[in-house]
Amino acid sequence: MRSDSVIALVSAIRYQGVELIERELRARGIRDLKPSHGALLASLYGRRGRAGMKELLRSSGRKKSTLTEMANKLEKQGYLRRVPDPEDSRGVVLELRPKAYDIEGDFTAISRLLIQRAWRGFGEDEKQTLLRLLERMLGSLREEA
16 A cells, blocks of 8 residues: 555545434434534543533534534534633533433444444554554644744
């Protein structure tokens, strides 16, 4: 394989992952979520259902506009709500609503399936090596010229 095809390969892996998530969401009757919403939901599930936008921005590495757009969509669909941040009068805290907890089991099952499929046939040393190399590549791409 040619080394200059690395970005295309990573893109194809991402595409296949998104396809798997979309199939699994449909199979479970969840039609109002997109795979991209998973990152925000996972962050909130991991924080006991509540986190400030500033905290979520720091941990996600996403642009504020992207995170805000996701939060707007999930709020409109009834998965979360915004409440004033008690520590910052201009800030907002996102809280999961019951609808989000209703799908948490499905969310976890889809996440596990995705990870299982992605690592199928890999040994632990291979996993660690690949992760280390991909993190290094990401760091190189983030560097300014």
